[in-house]
Amino acid sequence: MNLPNKYLESMKEILGQDFDAYLKSxxxxxxxxLRVNNLKISTEDFLKISPFKLTPIPWIENGFYYEEDEKPAKHPYYYAxxxxxxxxxxxxxANVLPINEGDVVLDMCAAxxxxxxxxxxxLNxxxxLVTNDISNSRTKALLKNVEINGCNKICVLNEDPKLIADRFSEFFDKxxxxAPCSGEGMFRKDNKLIKxxxxxxxxxxxxxxxxVIMSGAKMLKPGGMMLYSTCTFSKLEDEETIMHLLNNRDDFELVDIKPYEGFSHGFEISSEAKDKNINKTVRIFPHKMKGEGHYVALLRKKGDNEINNIRYISQGFNSKVPTEVTDFLDSFNFEYDKKYINIRGTYVYLVSKYMQEEKGLRIIRNGLLLGEIKxxxxxxxxxxxxxxxxSDYPNVINLDVKDERVVKYLKGETLDCDDFTDVKDGWVLIGVSGYPLGWGKFKNGQVKNKYLAGWRWM
Structure with a gap:
């Protein structure tokens, strides 16, 4: 691999006698x-149905290596x-940042x-969860991924962090x-990043x-936690960025990260950095661990933790919710508070009670999109x-993962399902191995496909 001389010199300075081992990697x-989505399935239950040869990632409880010849992106469980x-x-x-149920969380550069x-x-x-990216095109992928993974207490933004900070001062628990970075830690994985x-x-x-990190500092509650990470090795982007925060905000301190075999300490780039405990930050090097390069720093904003019990609670919306919406929602096991239903045009959303007013924000999605009035x-x-x-919906077609109709459904085709004699005409929830894939309209033994066109199996 044709690595730039300037980069090689910087890595020699960083690694010293480990430099040759790094190059050999x-x-x-x-x-x-792949990481098991515990919002939908426990790690234990996934391993019972997994069709892949998996090896645990030692420091990630729900993470696994898979073999190069496996194709997990072309399997129905991925679509589920x-x-x-x-x-x-x-x-x-995300593994290191401690999250408690009920937290208000921001993922600032999320796509x-x-x-x-x-x-x-x-968060369960x-x-x-407010999840943001400044790139409009990348935010579209972000929205798809949080929705396919079943996240419902969300707000997806497409904003400059500075503008978010102006609206959400001391708002987030975590x-x-x-951060956007030069990507040095990914050179081994993708050599196009070198250019x-x-x-x-x-x-x-x-x-x-x-x-970005100063905007984050403004938005974090006293007593809250902030995780800064990059996929680069540069001290300028890693330790020096953390020192910039600590030198300008004396209300922040570094927190210990649970050690794992192979983790390296952050570099003590100065006596001041040593005094600020910069060695509590973590570096991942590919010659020491089975993973690409990463840097992680966990910070706490000093102050009374009790402030985390003080929540912004929205007053809700004055939307007049049509009976066809409430009739549908009341027909199955779905908990919702009617005052947090927001109708914008023909679209119906269920918004978190912790979400501030929408005005002035570039919102891609605020809340769970329930559906459309037509x-x-x-x-x-x-x-x-x-x-x-x-199990939440009373009218279900649950297909075996080996049933050819699963892929047909994911391709948007009409399904013959006259063998499901207990299914009633109307909306039906299509699933695979007990997990939802999407909607269909059932009539006379056939399912009219309602799977979202932009998500279809290619």
Missing amino acids: FEDTRLYG GLYYIQEPSAMTP PGGKSTELAAK NTGL ILID AWEKTGPEVFSEIQKS KNRFEPSQALAMALKL
Whole structure:
């Protein structure tokens, strides 16, 4: 691999006698990982039905390596949201940030959504997850991933962090910042990043990171926790960014991260950094662990933890909810508070009571999209299907994973289901192995496919 001389020199300075071992790691086989979505299925239960050869990732409780010849993205369980495909080291930040049920959480630079889906699983459909990315195109992938994984207490934003900070001062219990970076830790995985590094190196990203982390500091409640991470090795982007925060905000302190074999301490880049306990931050090097390069720092905002019990509670909406909507929602096991239903045009949303007013924000999705009102009828959404358990709805077609109709459904085809004699005409929830895939309309033994076109099996 043609690594730039400037980069090699910086790595020699960082690694010292470990430099040759690092270079040798480029000869290793690329690693592939998936993380079980515990919002939908326990890790134990997933292992009982998994068709893949999996090896546990030692420091991620619900993370596994899979073999290169496996194709988990082309399996019905992926479409059911039972797991998320993610590079092993990239699972670390959301794993390290402690989340309690009921927390109000921000994932500031979230696309494509891997860390957000794990944060949502930890929240377990409580509290609120605000997940944001400044890139409009990447935010579309973020929305799809949080919805396919069944996240429902969400708000998806497409905003500059500075503008979010102006609206959400000391609002969040927990914040995750997986900052834009030069990507040095991913050179082994994707050599196209090398050319990007030569055009836009650590110096450019360092300024972005300082701005982003200071915005995060403004939005975190006293007593709250903030996780900063990158997939780069540059001290400028890692330790120096943390020192920028600590030097400008004396109300922040570094917190110990649970040690795992292979984790390296952050570098004590100065006596001041040593005094600030910069060695509590963690570096992941590919020659020491089975994962790509990563940097992780866990910070606490000093102050009374009791302030976390003081919640912003929205007054709700004055939406006049049509009976066709409430009739549908009341027909199955779905808990909701009518005053938090928001109708915008023909679309119906269920919004978290912790979400502030929407005005002035570029919102991609606020709350769970329940469905759409069409000519005095209500059509449930794909997002609602993914947020349910199959047992929540009274009219179900549950297909075996080996049934050819599963793939036909995911391709958008009409299904012959006259063997399901107990199914009634009308809306039916289609599932695989007990987990929802989406909606259909059942009549005379056939299912008219309502699977979302943009999600279909290709």
